[in-house]
Amino acid sequence: MREKLLLLSNSVNHGKGYLEHAASEINDFLGSEIKEVLFIPYAGVTMSYDDYTNRVAKPFGSIGYKLRGIHMFDDPVEAVKQASAVAVGGGNTFQLLSCLYKNNLLDEIRSKARQGMPVLGWSAGSNINGPSIRTTNDMPIVEPPSFRALNLVPFQINPHYTEATLPNHGGESRKQRIAEFLELNPDIYVVGIPEGALLRIENGNISTVGPGEIKIFRKGMETKIKKVGDDISFLLD
Template identity: 50%
Template sequence: MPTEAYLGYCKQNIATFLGEVKEVLFVPYAGVTFSYDDYAKSVADALSPLGIKVTGIHTVEDKQKAVAEAASIMVGGGNTFELLHQLYENGLVDLINEKVSKGTPYIGWSAGSNMACPTIKTTNDMPITMPKSFDALNLIPFQINPHYTEERIPNHGGETRPLRIEEFLTKNTDMAVLGLPEGCMLEIHGKSMKYIGGHAGKLFINAKENKTIDENSDLSYLLG
């Protein structure tokens, strides 16, 4: 968040979610204009006061083994298309899905939250690379639109975020989209899901129907 240290507002949420887990396998593949080493160091520096050790997956020779043995998996933000491309290139998409489905904690922000969805079709990013597929980790049965806002730049003729989501839902009629504003998150344990944050979210049920999501709302029903 602006004016705050990196991961400042959510560090305690991360620590609480991980509980006794103190080791994180960090996936920096969404980083494009900065090095993976710098990215991993930023995350490690932010979490070290909590006693959490961060290992960048890019530093590990056998990446599939690293996922299989990970105590927790964390995926950072950046470019969603590049992130998914690298996950496919390294044969990690199905492995992460399987690992998390068995109970391994997963934490993602921005592109990392897009990655938890069935597809990356509701990302805000430019397709700078072409992944093998738009199919993502499929950890949740609905789509997230991170950094959600309804603001419109004066004299700007481009589509608003709600209109972009309406376009998606017009062509993908079986999928709901949750607009997740800055500083807000979803905490999921099994079949329980809670909306956390100081700003209201927006749940797009279909192209013509949506509703406001208030802080601490129980959204477990979205998990099916």
């Protein structure tokens, strides 16, 4: 397994600037040989691709990487082919996946990631690294051709994981939603990544980084709670 992935739960941690909580980890992950990162802003819906790219370019610039939005290239598939690293921004997962299909990018990103090109993402941009987007929290505002996603990791991702609920509100909790998913999909792990935490996959290893604990769910299995340093290698089996 040559995939090199950094999967963040969120972009803005409470009280911090954009990607500030993860900047040093992103720097460590990308290393010093990479100079430029290709940014995919497709998950942004109420913000222009230019605005989104400019916003993300700042924290990347502060750790020494140039960021270029994929919308600036005439041929997005060629842009991925030439890229030395790809960052996928958060927003709406359905819109992100729809645009990836529309631009025929899934195969190329998957192929380059399997050859070792670093891919990092947050929120919706993390979600699409799993086999499907069936554990997104987002509203299905647009219908993608399929829920199938990059399948770079064999487990489902639930970003912004929380067990907090709104008082006196009858909507399903996150735990209930994931329990429903497991009922229909008993043979797959779901990893709830709380805000502030992330997963790093490299050299066939997977680790969790950040102050929070991740929760790992599977039908018929007691929920596993894991933190920095814990062995979560079974997730890649």
